[in-house]
Amino acid sequence: NRVLEGLEEIFLEEKPDMILVHGDTTTTFSGALAAFYQQIKVGHVEAGLRTFDKYFPFPEEMNRKLTGALADLHFAPTKGSKANLLREGVNERDIYITGNTVIDAMLHTVKEEYIFENDILNTIDFENKKVIMITAHRRENWGQGIENICDALSKIVEENKDVELVYLVHLNPVVKDVVNRKLGDKERVHLLSPLDTKETHNLMNKCFMVMTDSGGLQEEAPHLGKPVLVLRDVTERPEAVEYGTVKLVGTDIEKIITEANNLINNKDEYTKMSKAANPYGDGLASKRIANI
Missing domain, CATH: 3.40.50.2000 (Glycogen Phosphorylase B;)
Known part of the structure; x- marks a missing residue:
């Protein structure tokens, strides 16, 4: 009201x-x-x-x-x-x-020599570590879904010593409490509060890959050539799946681990996903809309 x-x-x-x-x-x-x-x-x-x-x-x-x-x-x-x-x-x-306006925005937010406002991000060795950016907060994943995701992430970072995780943790206690309990004491795991748009886009640009149940990141990450594992069983953005930049993995622990390890350890698979075309536009969506 x-x-x-x-x-x-x-x-x-x-x-x-x-x-x-x-x-x-x-x-x-x-x-x-x-x-x-x-x-x-x-x-x-x-x-x-x-x-x-x-x-x-x-x-x-x-x-x-x-x-x-x-x-x-x-x-x-x-x-x-x-x-x-x-x-x-x-x-x-x-x-x-028209394409998606988020691509327009990224032409302004992403900078190759970006210095983060978040001090923790400035300490991460993006050049020599495989940094995985994570967001997971969807209501349909509350409960067992988040539990499974955290268990899978724990295993991934334990099995791969060259991997660091940056998890942008939703402030809702339903999500936050589980993530802190499962991952709070893990080495090479950084649990951060949600970032603003510019910080998020530049973290995405520097990271190795993205794991998310978000909708928008399925458009943003492919624009930057970052493979995305979607922690959902369905997506409203099937184009990215068809183009090969995004893969649906759901919340099954073993499937998440298998698909993540495949990208971490299989250079050909990583290259195939990172080089796939972005189906969401050329950065001119806003101009097209304004001219209609």
Whole structure:
């Protein structure tokens, strides 16, 4: 209610012809709904992503579907996203393939000579260690999923002395308590609070590979040539899987260990994933949207 009431006040004052909402958060859907109540047109950036299971990811899958139902213009990042919208009955003239705006952002955030604000990151030997960046916090992984992920990570770092882990730990106690209990005393494991966008992008640029249950990292890491192991069984970003930059591994302990060790120890497999094409755009999505 606070979001709806707050946006209503802004809309009445500013009187926009259209608002743009991005992604699939509850704020995204709330913004589209608030605009609908004021009969203001809505443009949805990152439209058409689907897993076709309303509970995976939760609540993002329904947030983006409901946002799409309210949107007048749909800015799809890929041909696959456009196809999803067409199957749902969206008029083709209202869909534009633009690429993803996160690639635009990374052209500004990533710097080769970057110095981290986080002091711990400045102590890590990215040149001589295989640094794995990890995020895992999805609701569908709460409980046994996070337990399994942590057990797999513990085994990976024990078996590979040239590996260091940087885990950006979500502040939710459901995640944080498990991660600290399982990994808090492990050598070569750095448990950090979530970083801002610039720090995250530059950590990704310097790391060896990424393991995540996040959606956005599946787009960002391939742009930087970093293989991604997705700690989920489904993804709304199948293009990266098809192109070979991303692999779904779920939360099975042995599968996570096997796939991670394959990238750590098999140079050909690592090269194949790191050199695969990025399907999410060329950094011009924002200009395309602005020009429509």
